[in-house]
Amino acid sequence: MAIKAVFDNDKYITEQKSEIVKRVDKYGDKLYLEFGGKLLYDYHASRVLPGYDPNVKMRLLQDLKEKADILLCIYAGDIERKKIRADFGITYDSEALKLIDELRGWEIHVLGVVITRFNGQPAAKIFKNKLEMRNIKVYTHQFTKGYPTDVDLIVSDEGYGANEYIETENPLVIVTGPGPGSGKLATCLSQVYHDHRRGINSGYAKFETFPIWNLSINHPVNIAYEAATADIKDFNLIDPFHLEAYNKKAVNYNRDVEVFPVLKRILKKIRGDDSLYQSPTDMGLNRAGFAITDDELAMKAAKQEVIRRYFRYRCEYVMGLTSKETVQRVELLIKDLSLEPEHRSVVEPARRAALEAQERDKGSEGIYCGAAIELKDGTIVTGSNSPHLHAASSLILHAIKHQAEIPDKIKLLPANIMESVKNLKTEILKEKTLSLDLIEALIALSISATANPAAQLAMEKLIDLRGCEVHMTHLPTPGDEAGLRRLGVNLTSDPNFSTKDLFIT
Numbered sequence: 001m002a003i004k005a006v007f008d009n010d011k012y013i014t015e016q017k018s019e020i021v022k023r024v025d026k027y028g029d030k031l032y033l034e035f036g037g038k039l040l041y042d043y044h045a046s047r048v049l050p051g052y053d054p055n056v057k058m059r060l061l062q063d064l065k066e067k068a069d070i071l072l073c074i075y076a077g078d079i080e081r082k083k084i085r086a087d088f089g090i091t092y093d094s095e096a097l098k099l100i101d102e103l104r105g106w107e108i109h110v111l112g113v114v115i116t117r118f119n120g121q122p123a124a125k126i127f128k129n130k131l132e133m134r135n136i137k138v139y140t141h142q143f144t145k146g147y148p149t150d151v152d153l154i155v156s157d158e159g160y161g162a163n164e165y166i167e168t169e170n171p172l173v174i175v176t177g178p179g180p181g182s183g184k185l186a187t188c189l190s191q192v193y194h195d196h197r198r199g200i201n202s203g204y205a206k207f208e209t210f211p212i213w214n215l216s217i218n219h220p221v222n223i224a225y226e227a228a229t230a231d232i233k234d235f236n237l238i239d240p241f242h243l244e245a246y247n248k249k250a251v252n253y254n255r256d257v258e259v260f261p262v263l264k265r266i267l268k269k270i271r272g273d274d275s276l277y278q279s280p281t282d283m284g285l286n287r288a289g290f291a292i293t294d295d296e297l298a299m300k301a302a303k304q305e306v307i308r309r310y311f312r313y314r315c316e317y318v319m320g321l322t323s324k325e326t327v328q329r330v331e332l333l334i335k336d337l338s339l340e341p342e343h344r345s346v347v348e349p350a351r352r353a354a355l356e357a358q359e360r361d362k363g364s365e366g367i368y369c370g371a372a373i374e375l376k377d378g379t380i381v382t383g384s385n386s387p388h389l390h391a392a393s394s395l396i397l398h399a400i401k402h403q404a405e406i407p408d409k410i411k412l413l414p415a416n417i418m419e420s421v422k423n424l425k426t427e428i429l430k431e432k433t434l435s436l437d438l439i440e441a442l443i444a445l446s447i448s449a450t451a452n453p454a455a456q457l458a459m460e461k462l463i464d465l466r467g468c469e470v471h472m473t474h475l476p477t478p479g480d481e482a483g484l485r486r487l488g489v490n491l492t493s494d495p496n497f498s499t500k501d502l503f504i505t
Contacts, residue, residue, distance in 0.1 A: 066170075
């Protein structure tokens with residue numbers, strides 16, 4: 001059943017904006033603000049903190065756009081190895097293009113794109129050319145010589161001075177990127193170095209949503225952050241610098257704590273003063289914890305996110321995308337929270353649906369896939385694969401029929417449409433199977449809706465599935481995964497392949 005909202009977006013925007021303006025005023029001329037996490041479509045935050053607007057940061061930027069410039073960073077190595085943003089299924093360079101388009105849609109101008117740690121990588125060159133052909137300014141920064149130990153070399157003409165200077169106009173410069181390791185910090189510090197050589201008093205701060213510093217280290221919301229970043233080995237810890245400076249506990253994470261002494265030395269070398277920040281927590285701007293309106297429900301939602309991450313990493317492991325160590329890290333987090341994977345309400349119904357399909361077709365040698373969805377009223381609907389439909393297709397058709405109160409005997413996909421699709425797939429496209437994946441089933445449904453009022457009514461219920469929980473007993477095919485992503489459901493699956501074939505279309 002859907003969890004009620006536990007987050008006050010308006011309060012968050014008001015407090016976050018106030019903190020940013022105060023930090024800009026402290027420096028006087030310019031503040032480079034590193035935006036960690038996702039600038040748009042932060043679905044992790046919206047799952048962990050129900051009611052959190054996935055685009056709340058964009059609403060904040062709109063309030064600040066008259067006094068802010070935007071720089072977008074992307075690591076050349078991520079372009080070269082075609083790193084994927086999992087929630088969209090697109091590469092980081094495509095995500096950067098998408099982000100620029102989205103910012104324009106919000107009437108926010110991107111000053112330029114910085115390709116970091118650039119060393120002539122062929123794919124990065126192509127990406128640079130593509131942007132420049134569309135009149136987008138591109139800057140390239142190389143790896144900083146001497147980093148992280150030789151501060152004298154870092155803060156010199158051979159270090160930050162070797163980077164191309166980026167002219168900015170406004171007192172606030174937002175530095176963001178499509179993912180971790182994109183070079184946002186190095187870009188900020190490089191700019192601070194160049195500014196001070198020009199007599200501009202500028203500084204650095206960080207805007208990060210997770211972990212939430214004023215929640216306990218063992219709070220499920222913070223543990224969910226550890227689960228989300230298990231693949232890059234992030235972990236939470238009590239900020240030792242904050243504890244020493246103020247005798248107060250604050251939660252931070254390993255990378256910020258590890259880099260803080262280096263960062264402080266660099267800023268002191270540039271500015272001649274290190275008194276502003278005594279800890280990584282001082283460096284950050286994060287008011288998310290003050291906007292949580294129901295801590296108990298937030299903990300419940302966060303625990304569910306840890307279970308989702310457990311299933312996701314197990315699937316990525318069998319696909320060769322992550323390590324066994326990553327899976328083990330999340331297994332430990334689940335045990336720490338006294339959880340079981342089956343505490344996710346749709347897991348057991350999906351597995352039962354697969355077993356029931358197997359019982360139904362005794363003697364068949366096929367692989368039986370089950371799927372389950374929990375609707376917003378708490379009802380759980382199931383589906384399974386058949387010669388005509390993938391399990392995901394069966395599930396979604398069952399779900400929208402239930403929501404539209406359409407009797408089981410009424411078919412959403414009549415025989416004539418199924419026969420037409422069969423001819424297309426087998427006779428023309430020469431495919432092996434008739435069975436429709438979810439994208440194909442939705443297209444067939446839209447055709448059926450032109451002459452079938454029941455199909456039209458059911459199709460209108462698809463929008464109500466956004467945010468619902470779904471589990472499958474087997475890895476979704478590309479067509480199923482794309483369809484479920486577009487419907488906006490929260491999908492998990494068991495780490496089983498739906499076919500013995502190695503190549504899946």
